[in-house]
Amino acid sequence: MNQENAFLPHVIAPKLLKIIESQTPIGKFYKKATYMSLKNEPGSLDFTIGDSHEMPLHGFVEALQKNAIPQKIGWYGYKVSLPETKKIVSEALKKHRGISIVPDDIFMTNGTIVGLAICLKMLAEEDDEVILNLPPWFGYRKMIQSVGANPIGIPVKPQTFDLDLEKIADSITEKTRAILINSPHNPTGKIFSASTFEKLANILTEASKRYGKPIYLISDETFSRIIFDNQECLSPTQFYPYSFLVYGYSKTWMAPGQRIGYIALPETMPNRPEIRSLIGQLQGLYFGWCFPSALMQYALEDLEKLDLNLDKLQAKRDRMVTELQNMGYEVNIPQGTFFLLVKSPWEDDGAFAELLATNYQVFVFPGTPQEIPGYFRLSLTANDEMITQALPKFKAAREEALKIESKTGS
Numbered sequence: 585m586n587q588e589n590a591f592l593p594h595v596i597a598p599k600l601l602k603i604i605e606s607q608t609p610i611g612k613f614y615k616k617a618t619y620m621s622l623k624n625e626p627g628s629l630d631f632t633i634g635d636s637h638e639m640p641l642h643g644f645v646e647a648l649q650k651n652a653i654p655q656k657i658g659w660y661g662y663k664v665s666l667p668e669t670k671k672i673v674s675e676a677l678k679k680h681r682g683i684s685i686v687p688d689d690i691f692m693t694n695g696t697i698v699g700l701a702i703c704l705k706m707l708a709e710e711d712d713e714v715i716l717n718l719p720p721w722f723g724y725r726k727m728i729q730s731v732g733a734n735p736i737g738i739p740v741k742p743q744t745f746d747l748d749l750e751k752i753a754d755s756i757t758e759k760t761r762a763i764l765i766n767s768p769h770n771p772t773g774k775i776f777s778a779s780t781f782e783k784l785a786n787i788l789t790e791a792s793k794r795y796g797k798p799i800y801l802i803s804d805e806t807f808s809r810i811i812f813d814n815q816e817c818l819s820p821t822q823f824y825p826y827s828f829l830v831y832g833y834s835k836t837w838m839a840p841g842q843r844i845g846y847i848a849l850p851e852t853m854p855n856r857p858e859i860r861s862l863i864g865q866l867q868g869l870y871f872g873w874c875f876p877s878a879l880m881q882y883a884l885e886d887l888e889k890l891d892l893n894l895d896k897l898q899a900k901r902d903r904m905v906t907e908l909q910n911m912g913y914e915v916n917i918p919q920g921t922f923f924l925l926v927k928s929p930w931e932d933d934g935a936f937a938e939l940l941a942t943n944y945q946v947f948v949f950p951g952t953p954q955e956i957p958g959y960f961r962l963s964l965t966a967n968d969e970m971i972t973q974a975l976p977k978f979k980a981a982r983e984e985a986l987k988i989e990s991k992t993g994s
């Protein structure tokens with residue numbers, strides 16, 4: 585037990601303490617107090633995470649204000665997933681994704697994280713294995729461990745960032761309960777194709793037969809409405825029946841503090857009536873009332889009409905890609921998400937992020953803590969002014985880095 589947590593055995597179950605203390609790459613990064621405190625100083629240009637550096641979307645506040653006014657008694661009583669909200673989600677899935685899911689198969693949650701937590705808690709327990717693709721969203725490992733299961737990480741292919749289907753197939757054992765898929769993928773921005781999902785479905789079907797029990801697919805589709813160049817973004821749940829589609833509106837509205845999302849069951853999922861009732865029960869008192877707030881459910885109809893302005897986001901992506909490439913950076917062009925993955929001029933991405941931070945007040949998220957060493961990630965949720973200020977600094981930092989490299993010959 586480390587010094588800092590010495591008092592914890594009085595209040596925390598030992599297994600949970602062990603999980604908290606097991607160091608993930610992201611945990612080590614967040615312990616770097618200097619980096620984190622510098623980031624919050626005035627004048628810093630923060631590109632690390634997906635918090636928006638602009639005012640909320642036009643109409644967002646009005647939707648909340650309008651729906652905050654009670655229209656009847658009981659407006660703020662205990663609420664489960666509201667039928668009218670589920671209907672709006674069902675229509676939105678059809679309109680934006682071409683997916684047919686009936687309202688009864690939709691379960692409202694407080695964002696993607698809660699949907700993922702419900703699926704993991706329901707499916708997996710002590711010593712089960714859950715496969716995830718690396719680099720992962722930084723929350724996955726601890727979420728899997730927190731239900732007692734072991735995360736089994738499979739790196740995506742290095743050049744294409746596509747799923748490594750062969751390695752996924754090889755990693756399935758009798759302990760495998762589920763696989764977690766994230767498309768568009770944070771941080772690579774990769775959208776996995778229909779043929780990838782078809783092959784993945786075959787692998788899972790085969791392995792399920794081999795072990796005599798279904799291996800479930802949990803699909804994190806939180807970025808599914810942030811797609812560039814009008815590309816198609818398919819859901820793996822449309823290829824494999826034993827799947828849970830998990831979504832949250834945090835990214836779409838760029839307002840992750842005001843939370844709503846859902847779990848949806850594909851039409852092909854067997855035993856849907858039983859699963860509906862199960863999720864309904866678990867979501868309630870068993871899992872600590874994991875239903876979303878009444879207000880966000882009322883507001884969803886108006887919020888669904890908001891325009892994220894993907895053209896503006898894409899213009900930011902194109903500007904940053906072009907300018908960084910012109911400076912000599914190697915930039916991965918994302919198909920979706922609002923992240924840019926850039927090759928670090930130094931192999932040690934943490935050291936380069938530190939150089940940017942300390943000498944230029946520019947903050948990026950290094951690749952090592954995200955399990956993609958040699959890169960750093962930038963969030964396009966920065967505003968135009970920040971980008972304008974940061975671009976010459978990126979240029980100067982790269983030049984400085986290359987000079988130091990040639991000086992030391994390393």
Ligand SMILES: Cc1ncc(COP(=O)(O)O)c(C=O)c1O
Pocket residue numbers: 634694695696697698721766770804806831832833834835840845
């Ligand atoms: C891949 C991925 N999944 C889930 C989340 C959490 O989403 P939410 O805020 O909807 O819970 C994030 C947030 O960054 C993410 O990038």
